Amino acid sequence: MGESVDLRRREVLRTLVTAPAAATLGSMLWGLPQAWAGTAAALPDLDPVVHFLRRTSFGIRAADLTAIRASGIGAYLETQLASSMVNDTADAVARARYPLAHLTGSAYWRTIFPNPVVPKGGDFAGHWPAIAGQVMANQIYRALFSKRQLFEVMVQFWSNHLNTFDPTFKGAEQQTVIRANALGNFKTMIGASQRDTAMSRYLNNGESRKPTPNQNYARELLELHTLGEGRGYGQPDVLALSAILSGHTWDRSRTSATFAEYTYLPSWHVNGDKVLLGTPVAGTGQSEIDTALSLIFSACAPGDAVAYAAQFVAFKLCRHFVSDLPGNAYVPDHIGDIQSGDLVTRAAAAFYGSGYDIKTVLRYILKSPEFSASADQKFARPMEAGVGLLRTLDVSETEVLPDELTSYLQKLVVDGLEGPNNKTINRTVAAIPAVPEGVVGALTTYVRDGGNLPGYWPTPDGYPDKGTFWGSATQFITRWNYIAAECERDVKQEILTISPTGPTGPTSSTRAARRVPNVAMPARQLVRLLASSLLHRNLSADHETVVAAFVAGGHAERTLSAGEVAYMASAAATVLLSSPYMQLR
């Protein structure tokens, strides 16, 4: 259909459909606020196994489904929680191909700052693009291919919870703060973060000294990392904690064996006794922070037996794993008044009772009835959607070369780096080239365009975890284009022979087409086959008709020739993967 005809049709549609709907909008305003609340149209039921896998992984590979069906959800969860028990070839590949992402301590910082004396004009030219590329590639490669999927999901979660900006500085932190503790103990993780140089640089604590210490890290340690905004603390506590934290910095001596690692400078410290959260903290210098962290982890509302910090972290975990509105606790991006008996309260109690054991709280949330009832209530973020698409399509290691991943990411970061604290909202999208040819180029560019590269969120709150934030018009356009490009991609014969997922033939050239037999079949059958293999569920009757009618030129009941099947499989797959069946999760 030509463009002019199409334009006219759209305007007609608008006259008939939009105008009455819009009139309703206007009249709705005066019925506030109920009129603002929409309802999600329910999709057909989802197999609990599929629901569980969608939430605890970066997307479902056919093999995962087979495995979890064989063992049951409970056993699968325990295996994933004991992540080191999962045999993982991706781990070996990542360690070999991304060595800079696995350095820690001084070795890491010396790689970034190799010069014994700071050269004129600064020495940031060294290896930083390679480091940034490898650090990001390490996360994406593992999300794509690791069998420790729940672990990788938690790495993403904690990387956001303790966000620092600029992947160049994140390498050591990823290992010593995040990966070391992702399924361990929350208090240990916060302690490691407090001594971490990436955090110390990012939130300015490394330059905080008497008499006017920098309040940046102290505030976010309370607001974003532990208690939640305004919960049990006020500005005097921010000031007291910034005094307690003054002098906690990093070693600036290039000749030191501990160059750039954590150190404490007594001469920078604000001496004297402090009062934090209503409790005196004796002026003991460096060890004040240990007392302070104990107070923070045990601070409770009057009459409450569960600490603020346990509630706040449980709230964020429930929001991540269950829905944007876990229980009744929701004020934008912040924990609100939590209700007795709701999931956040119960999970927080389990978390606090275990001494902040992360496995315990995860087990509690993932086994809760609220989790079971929450299918389709989350919206995939770009990283989840992009990696998830390739996992769903069973893209194998042969198509994602580890070094190519590094190269692309390195280039995107070099192109896009604007400096710390710059919110790059608009410009990240401004310089986008056409979708690159290869699988790796398309994935990395999509995740970049979506504004969701790992470790690339400029502010300390981490990438938001609510669908309303990500579900923008631009997001849908970039996502639909990416899905279409991948479904329509011509897949080379050698790849077909390495990883066959269905009968193939000479005309079955697109990635979508190789998932279905190359024979004539009714349009509805094509749609059902693809829905089963890609979505692992049935479409509603109406939605099946919509897709079948499109692939069959307007006649949903028609039988397609083998050639039509081969050609239109990518259309059906694109629609299915672009639909709420895939994008809501």
Added chain:
Amino acid sequence: MSDQDILDHARAEGSYGKVAAGLAAAAALLAAQKAAAQLSAPPKTLVVLFQRFAADGLMALVPHADPTWNDESIRPAATRPLELVDSGVAGWKFNKVLNNSAAPFVRDIWDAGDAAFIPATRIERDTRSHFTSQAIMETAGATDADIGFCSRALGALPLPVEPILRGVSLSPYVPDLGRGNYGFLSIADPDTFSLASRHPGIHEPILGTYQGQTQEPGAVAQRTAEAIENVSTQVRNAGITKFPEIDVPNPSAAAWGLWNAARFIRARVGTQILTTDVGGWDHHANVRGNTEFHLGRLGRALVYFRRALTVEEWANTTVLVMTEFGRTIRANNSSGTDHGYGSLMWVAGGSVNQGVYGQWQPLANGLAIDATPGLNDYQRAFADVLGPNGLGLDAAALAAVLPALSSYTPYGILR
């Protein structure tokens, strides 16, 4: 139901000819309305530019004679502007970076009478949390409803002839300003807003699978598919030359956002409210160097924007610049400033009554909380730009959009 479904259904019923004729007549009527709308005056447009992460207002509009400001023990010279220029208003001078020779904001917009400032603005709570404060401001205090005030305003405004692009956030994300189901769309880049599939019309079955999703983000998906044509034709071809500082290695978000805002305004696609975000203001260290860099860019971008519009378009456009809170009066030991309270709002446009509005007190009065005292309700400024002289809402509509605004007393910024 899609348009094709309507025709298919009519065909099945045997009424195809009649329905098709009706559709054609409706289309003709729509075209006539559209033509008439394009001949009339351009619609009023509000552009909300959010300085994300707490800009230091004292570094822009400077209380240069305030003794506290000039106290070296409180605010060392290295943490104050390098140079100032006169504003003509007693007690206030501008940071000279706002008078760049190539694109001087002070000369071309302020001295031309087209800008106003409200220092010492306050939000409901002195939380000093970026995230909570932004949410409060964006929702105008109604954080439990979680609906942006721009979105609510859209719900109260009359529908333009073409409603699909009536509210646009120039962002890949959905800022809280545009949250809610009143028709905002987030469009980061009109030039890439189209579908490239080998299957023409594939957006229609995609749209079909989202039918019935009345909640975000499903509802947004439907409107996205509908908006593709207007964006890819009218907006993309609006003929506004790209601003300087965009196609450079380190581009300016302010220039980018305001360039695209100008394109939507010129395209006459019924856009009533645009939002754009400019970050980079959280200067816990080196407040002078960092702030002046971003402030200079913002000032120049506003001048590019003013130059890009016709006189008539400028007269019908209001730019509201805001940030979630101001910064501490005292500099810290990193030559930076930490989170404060009272902040600075700017209004620019062809219908602005130049001036510095609201109350002000000496900075000494804020030393106890180490922040500019918050004296002027930010929602009054919202009321000005949304009200009768702005987008045109009357008092009753304003009360619905800004429920916390007990009595509407506009500053009188717009005429």
